[in-house]
Amino acid sequence: MQTHHSSEVRQGAHPEQFPPLxxxxxxxxxxxxxxxxxxxxxxxxxxxxxxxxxxLRPIRVNGRLAWQVADIKRLLGVQ
Numbered sequence: 080m081q082t083h084h085s086s087e088v089r090q091g092a093h094p095e096q097f098p099p100l101x102x103x104x105x106x107x108x109x110x111x112x113x114x115x116x117x118x119x120x121x122x123x124x125x126x127x128x129x130x131x132x133x134x135l136r137p138i139r140v141n142g143r144l145a146w147q148v149a150d151i152k153r154l155l156g157v158q
Contacts (some may be wrong), residue, residue, distance in 0.1 A: 108145070134154055
């Protein structure tokens with residue numbers, strides 16, 4: 080039987096799914112990856128997108144949220 084930490088279960092993702100932020104070369108990542116990097120719930124990020132009051136604002140690609148990697152790195156102070 081495999082056990083999961085509550086944060087992994089809540090986010091619906093395992094840490095091994097996401098490479099270190101420094102290695103991301105794509106311009107955007109999805110909400111699950113952004114939530115992982117920021118240590119927030121995906122629903123929190125969706126709230127930021129709806130209210131446009133969060134520290135990041137996503138772009139929409141074919142109706143889906145895409146979060147700019149440069150903005151995430153800037154927010155976290157990662158080069």
